[in-house]
Amino acid sequence: MYHRILVPTDGSESMRGVVAHAIELATVHGAEIHGLYVVDTGRYATLPVETTWDGVTEMLREEGEQSLESIERMAADADIPVETAIVEGGPSNEIVEYAREHDCDTIVMGTHGRGGIDRLLLGSVAERVVRTSPVPVVTMPVSDVPLEPPEGEPQTRLPN
Secondary structure, eight states: OOSEEEEEEOSOGGGHHHHHHHHHHHHHHTOEEEEEEEEETTTTTTSOTTSOHHHHHHHHHHHHHHHHHHHHHHHHHTTOOEEEEEEEEOHHHHHHHHHHHTTOSEEEEEEOOOOHHHHHHHOOHHHHHHHHOSSOEEEEEOOSSOOOOOTTSOTTOOOO
């Protein structure tokens, strides 16, 4: 059913559970993982003039590389093939475009579950992806508290 599973990451530690779920799906379906990090160019356009765009971009790319390396390590532990990419642009647009271009069968992503004024002001990347994606989107709630696997459990196992 699934051959290519897209896992966009924002670089937060709380994505561990999302990645673990994607790896479980990949294991069941014999699929590969596509890890994606989007350097959100629009979000940082309002930085002070003295901030160099090149410096910010480089910092975000380094964060992206670290995030994708984490996905690669977790997938390697489960013997799942991984492709990774770092792109620049608006996160929701880039996620959907990547899924189309790489013929992904599903997208597994985290959502911070913001509501009220935060959602109004910040919007929801996950919501925009769900509305515009040509493939099913599995969303998982994440928090700012990183998920650690239970002691003695493999890293790809989700907590009960």
